[in-house]
Amino acid sequence: xxxxxxxxxxxxxxxxxxxxxxxxxxxxxxxxxxxxxxxxxxxxxxxxxxxxxxxxxxxxxxxxxxxxxxxxxxxxxxxxxxxxxxxxxxxxxxxxxxxxxxxxxxxxxxxxxx
Amino acid sequence: xxxxxxxxxxxxxxxxxxxxxxxxxxxxxxxxxxxxxxxxxxxxxxxxxxxxxxxxxxxxxxxxxxxxxxxxxxxxxxxxxxxxxxxxxxxxxxxxxxxxxxxxxxxxxxxxxxx
Numbered sequence: 001x002x003x004x005x006x007x008x009x010x011x012x013x014x015x016x017x018x019x020x021x022x023x024x025x026x027x028x029x030x031x032x033x034x035x036x037x038x039x040x041x042x043x044x045x046x047x048x049x050x051x052x053x054x055x056x057x058x059x060x061x062x063x064x065x066x067x068x069x070x071x072x073x074x075x076x077x078x079x080x081x082x083x084x085x086x087x088x089x090x091x092x093x094x095x096x097x098x099x100x101x102x103x104x105x106x107x108x109x110x111x112x113x114x
Numbered sequence: 115x116x117x118x119x120x121x122x123x124x125x126x127x128x129x130x131x132x133x134x135x136x137x138x139x140x141x142x143x144x145x146x147x148x149x150x151x152x153x154x155x156x157x158x159x160x161x162x163x164x165x166x167x168x169x170x171x172x173x174x175x176x177x178x179x180x181x182x183x184x185x186x187x188x189x190x191x192x193x194x195x196x197x198x199x200x201x202x203x204x205x206x207x208x209x210x211x212x213x214x215x216x217x218x219x220x221x222x223x224x225x226x227x228x229x
Contacts (some may be wrong), residue, residue, distance in 0.1 A: 105159035
């Protein structure tokens with residue numbers, strides 16, 4: 001596969017469940033990102049990793065926990081979510097976090113919290 | 115704080131027409147980057163065009179061009195000879211050293227190209 005892949009594509013979970021979202025990039029990039037996309041709202045940056053080190057944590061609730069085991073993989077661990085966490089979760093990567101580097105996006109995971 | 119505003123939630127035009135999507139931003143920075151991304155229905159977000167603030171010349175990519183007005187903090191996207199495949203959500207985004215190189219996004223404009 002090429003580009004940025006995300007699994008699963010759809011996820012329905014109860015508020016007491018624990019699940020993980022996976023992202024993989026095949027582009028040799030050094031930076032990876034998690035975004036939350038809700039209808040009619042700007043994309044919200046959740047986490048940024050550069051060379052496997054977390055760079056930014058934008059006041060995200062602790063029920064979201066990222067993990068970056070290597071430069072190609074990024075996980076988002078979910079536990080005790082709330083219904084308002086239902087959204088499309090996008091993963092992206094770029095060569096570097098600085099400059100005008102393009103971000104390449106995955107197809108997203110559509111999360112529904114019941 | 116930097117903000118990006120897209121004042122048109124939805125637009126629709128006939129195929130082959132030209133359409134302009136507006137974007138304004140707020141920053142005190144002098145060096146920054148601006149982007150237009152496209153998200154087709156049920157498909158991945160992709161970059162349409164980018165502009166470095168230090169470049170006076172407007173960026174162009176085939177049928178896509180921008181009108182970058184630095185003093186007015188405006189960055190509109192013009193799509194010429196629109197095609198059905200241009201139907202998508204279009205997002206304007208901004209990035210600068212002051213935003214810690216995070217992309218700051220607008221809320222998007224839904225563009226519908228009608229046959």
